[in-house]
Amino acid sequence: MNKIITNKIKNSPHLSGVYLFFNKKEVVYVGKANDLNSRLKSYLNNKIKKNQTIDIYANNLKWIITNNDTEALILESKLIKKHSPRVNIILKDNKNYFFVKITNDKFPKIFITHNDKDVDGTILGPFTSGTHLKNLLKLLRLIFPFCNCKTMHKKQCFNTQISLCPGYCCQKHISYTKSDLQVYQNNINNIIKVLQGNNKIILKNLYKDIEKAVNNQEFEKANLIKKQILALDNIFKHQSILNVNYEKIHIEAIQELSTLFESKVTIKNIEMYDVSNIAGQFATASLVFFTDGNPNKKEYKKFKIKYTELKPNDLLMLKEVFNRRINNIHWHQPDLILIDGGVNQLKTAIAVFNNDKNFKNVLLGSLAKGKKQLLVFKQDIIEYIDLKSLSKDLANMLVNIQNESHRFAISYHHKLYLQNLKNDH
Secondary structure, three states: OOHHHHHHHHOOOOOOEEEEEEEOOEEEEEEEEOOHHHHHHHHHOOOOHHHHHHHHHOOEEEEEEOOOHHHHHHHHHHHHHHHOOHHHHHHHHOOOOEEEEEOOOOOOEEEEEOOOOOOOOEEEEEEOOHHHHHHHHHHHHHHOOOEOOOOOEOOOOHHHHOOOOOOOOOEOOOOOOHHHHHHHHHHHHHHHHHHOOOHHHHHHHHHHHHHHHHHOOOHHHHHHHHHHHHHHHHHHHOOOHHHHHHHHHHHHHHHHHHHHOOOOOOOOEEEEEEEEEEOOEEEEEEEEEEEOOEEOHHHOEEEEOOOOOOOOOHHHHHHHHHHHHHOOOOOOOOOEEEEEOOHHHHHHHHHHHOOOOOOOOOEEEEEEOOOOEEEEEEOOEEEEEEHHHOOHHHHHHHHHHHHHHHHHHHHHHHHHHHHHHHHHO
16 A cells, blocks of 8 residues: 555544545445444455555545444445446456345335346345345344345244234235335335435434324324334434344343253343254254354354164254264353254254253253244243243244254254265266
8 A cells, every 4th residue: 555545544533434545536345343443454465366456546535424334334335336446346246245126016015125127115224244235134124124024924923923024025925005005115215315315304204204203193093104214313323233232132131041940140141042953864953052142153064874774763853963062071061051943942952952961951941833832941840931922022033043053053064965965976
């Protein structure tokens, strides 16, 4: 980097914002950062190919300070779209960017994609951080519920039960009113405005809506709009709101979970197991580990099942995995062990872990996906709890852990299956 850029980097602030590398008046690269100083210093490393490319084109640097990382994410997207910086375009061609697709359905669905050429819908972006974009959409969905079901279905989807999806948009034989349709479309329009950086317009419209609702004595509707305004205000005014919000959400969910298990200490570490196989073949199991509600991938473990009977037996496979687990006491100790399955899977875990001196004080439970239940083992009895009776935050956290466990088991199972196909050929 030239001296002008190097000096500016050294004097850059420890604040969130967007930075722009220039070649005279041309913007050649746009990026975002939680900490501008820390991020910009990484560009002084000339061994990185992207840095070498920027160094070739850039002779100046500027930055724009934002209130938080959400604003930086959206501003970065607007500036990339406005200036089409040459280095950003190179990265975009390499599929490094994320886009939000909003379908053309009567009840539009929202998905994250790498494909910006899809004409069947509205495409917003590009966004450089998939993680921050995903977290922002999670927050927006709490405020403006929307659907992402790929097909219509007979029963309520889980997201409907935890108020993230209206339900009438994806469930067969469910009637809806013009008002329902208008509310849904307003939700989608508000999300589009947020992603385009037009949050002031949304707030202005919501204040008009709340005044209209109060005048019509629709106080329940007015209260809902008030909550939406406060939530949006939080997103755009508080520093690092994504991290703060999710940390608070996880803390409250874990406290609720600890209460359910009547634990004397707050549950911090959760370990969950899942088995994957095809008719007993290429059987695998996963152990995923969550700390304070977040995945702790350093503690993930995968098991290649040694059970070789042709007839599949998930209980014997789980028993094998549990016995292998108790022989590895140097692994990080959980406060709670969850199993993907019902009462028989939980009883298998109880039989193994409760009879081991190192695990007898570890809490045990299971998640029955079909019945959408949490099974809690305490005081020598098993209690059945419907997920819909839990808070939305705890239900979301448990489903997230279960989905991650399933994903990790399936990915290892597929790997073994593909290796076998290669060996056969």
